[in-house]
Amino acid sequence: MTRTTSRCRTGAARPRSPWLIALAALIASGELHAYVGPGAGLSAIGSVLALIGGALMLILGFAWYPVKRLYRRWKSKSAPAPERESDTSS
Numbered sequence: 682m683t684r685t686t687s688r689c690r691t692g693a694a695r696p697r698s699p700w701l702i703a704l705a706a707l708i709a710s711g712e713l714h715a716y717v718g719p720g721a722g723l724s725a726i727g728s729v730l731a732l733i734g735g736a737l738m739l740i741l742g743f744a745w746y747p748v749k750r751l752y753r754r755w756k757s758k759s760a761p762a763p764e765r766e767s768d769t770s771s
């Protein structure tokens with residue numbers, strides 16, 4: 682016999698896989714008759730796009746800073762030092 686629950690510190694039983702239970706509930710729900718109006722639909726689409734854009738900007742921000750530092754270091758090493766003219770024309 683397998684256990685389907687585990688005990689937490691307080692001794693209360695909790696399910697082992699809440700994601701599996703949520704997936705089973707979604708699959709077993711069948712056909713739903715719901716209406717999402719255009720305002721709510723556009724708000725949901727905008728929220729999802731903003732979340733995706735924010736996540737991409739976060740990743741790019743964390744990746745860009747070290748790349749920029751390495752590029753500046755490489756550029757300063759590869760550029761020749763400017764020649765200075767000596768002021769002996771007096």
